[in-house]
Amino acid sequence: MSTIGTVFRHLRKSKGMTLKETADGLISSQFLSEFERGHSNISVLNFFSLLDKINVQITEFKIHSDELTEQTQQHFLSHYGKAYQSRNIVKFNELIDSQNKLYRNFKLPRFQHNVIILKQRLNQFSDFSFNQTDANSIYHYLINCEEWHYYEICLFGNSAFFMSLPQVEKLTRIASQKAHKYEDLLLNSSTFAIVMMNIVNYFLEADHLAPVSSLIKEVDRVLINQNYFYDKNRLIYLKGIYKIKMGMLEEGKEL
Structure with a gap:
């Protein structure tokens, strides 16, 4: 049963609009009622037209959908x-x-x-050992994805803590390659930067410093034209930790 109709009904009623007012000129009131109850599917064109009728943007609908389902x-x-x-x-x-x-x-x-x-x-x-079979399951899912979208970036960020260093290092390279085409989208570029900084922190805590420099440059590149002030400050902090671990104590402390 679809939840899209349930969310739409909630928004329609919040606007004080009846089934007849909303459906008029697009679809029948009966079909709209069936859609709202999850008994019928609807075309993308009609769905967007209905959203326009109740003055709701698709991004707003997504927020309400996340809250209600x-x-x-x-x-x-x-x-x-x-x-x-x-x-x-x-x-x-x-x-x-x-x-x-x-x-x-x-x-x-x-x-x-x-x-x-x-x-x-x-x-x-x-303090139990991680289940390696489960770790490998997510690792292979990410490896085999032809393209990474928002879900894959978040999945990597939430799974890195139980993967091995070689697995995380390989997935980091893949993330950089496959997520590039979506970095102009505000949500994805922010999420990508956050995930990559979490990975930098993961490597720093493990004293696995070899990939850190290139990762920091990657995050720098993503953040350079953005106004994510918290993220930029966090990156400066991570740069400082990296410098200290590399023996550049004064420069690291200053950062």
């Missing part, structure tokens, strides 16, 4: 982030159950990926 990845990441910050084991297990249920219902690989990330975090909290 538990199936979205943004919904998962929000709850995962809160559970991680508070080390809430109960919430982690609830998320594992919900993502397993979603996988049974929809068969989407990302629900499996989410379960792997959650279980690996629980292993980390308990």
